[in-house]
Amino acid sequence: MNKKIVKTNQSYTYDILKNDLLFLNYEFPFFKINEIGKSTLGEKIIYIKLGEGNKKLFINGAHHANEWMTSLITMMFIETYLTLHQKKEIYKGYDIEELWKNVSLFIVPMVNPDGVNLCLKEKKILNDNLYKNIWEKSNLENWKANIRGVDLNLNYPAGWEQAVKNKAKKGIIAPGARDYSGPNAVSEIETKNMINFTTLFQFDMTISLHSQGQEIYWNYLNYKIEKAYEIGKKLAKVSGYQLTEPTYYSSFAGYKDWYIENFKKPGYTIEIGKGEEGKSLPLEKAKEIYEEMEELFLIAIQECKTI
Numbered sequence: 198m199n200k201k202i203v204k205t206n207q208s209y210t211y212d213i214l215k216n217d218l219l220f221l222n223y224e225f226p227f228f229k230i231n232e233i234g235k236s237t238l239g240e241k242i243i244y245i246k247l248g249e250g251n252k253k254l255f256i257n258g259a260h261h262a263n264e265w266m267t268s269l270i271t272m273m274f275i276e277t278y279l280t281l282h283q284k285k286e287i288y289k290g291y292d293i294e295e296l297w298k299n300v301s302l303f304i305v306p307m308v309n310p311d312g313v314n315l316c317l318k319e320k321k322i323l324n325d326n327l328y329k330n331i332w333e334k335s336n337l338e339n340w341k342a343n344i345r346g347v348d349l350n351l352n353y354p355a356g357w358e359q360a361v362k363n364k365a366k367k368g369i370i371a372p373g374a375r376d377y378s379g380p381n382a383v384s385e386i387e388t389k390n391m392i393n394f395t396t397l398f399q400f401d402m403t404i405s406l407h408s409q410g411q412e413i414y415w416n417y418l419n420y421k422i423e424k425a426y427e428i429g430k431k432l433a434k435v436s437g438y439q440l441t442e443p444t445y446y447s448s449f450a451g452y453k454d455w456y457i458e459n460f461k462k463p464g465y466t467i468e469i470g471k472g473e474e475g476k477s478l479p480l481e482k483a484k485e486i487y488e489e490m491e492e493l494f495l496i497a498i499q500e501c502k503t504i
């Protein structure tokens with residue numbers, strides 16, 4: 198493989214993501230850079246589509262701002278997948294051309310660009326006064342929410358009222374760095390765009406990347422989703438991650454929960470890597486985490502064919 202475009206030597210801001218995508222697109226002009234809509238501050242929430250099949254897999258990263266490592270890992274995979282497609286080789290036993298022809302892979306590498314920019318203290322955000330009262334007293338490195346202080350993965354209409362109750366018990370009733378579900382379900386434009394995008398394309402399977410814990414969550418309430426557990430087992434096997442269920446406290450109002458409830462198809466939350474609780478994963482772990490995840494992505498594409 199030639200020199201890599203996606204590098205692991207700097208925190209993954211929205212601007213770096215955009216630049217990397219432009220360079221990748223220059224190298225591989227056959228894919229298009231699209232948007233699912235805008236963020237609160239008007240940034241494009243970018244999506245790309247790789248492959249041509251009727252089956253549709255959707256991978257998304259960085260609902261949570263301080264989990265920007267998920268965007269970087271996703272972009273590393275995009276570069277690998279494009280390169281493999283161009284070479285038309287069998288890779289680690291996977292027939293990439295066959296995957297490309299049978300499955301359309303939709304990717305939103307960064308659901309929450311404003312939040313990531315805030316967490317990484319980008320100048321243009323720090324100079325924006327509109328929502329300053331919400332974040333100015335916070336430790337921004339641990340910021341998970343969007344720019345309005347709403348936790349986007351608690352803003353979906355699937356047990357949203359229960360999420361509010363669970364968090365209120367822990368004293369969280371107002372906008373802030375994490376765990377606030379919003380004034381109502383789908384109060385945030387980022388959530389709305391994700392819902393519209395998913396409804397438009399009717400994905401066969403979804404994977405939402407979070408950090409951290411090396412765990413795979415595969416269900417919601419008691420929904421019995423065909424193949425969800427079996428595929429989850431395969432994802433766990435190739436990554437070494439544990440297939441498990443979230444605690445009741447963090448069970449509701451996430452993207453996966455909403456997707457499973459509405460589409461009755463396999464939807465996963467994957468907690469990548471292992472580091473310090475509540476903190477962003479350190480950059481020096483990027484390559485190691487990518488190694489854990491690479492085959493998981495490939496087998497997910499392969500399994501999506503069977504749904």
Ligand SMILES: [Zn+2]
Pocket residue numbers: 260261264350406407408
């Ligand atoms: Zn998360």
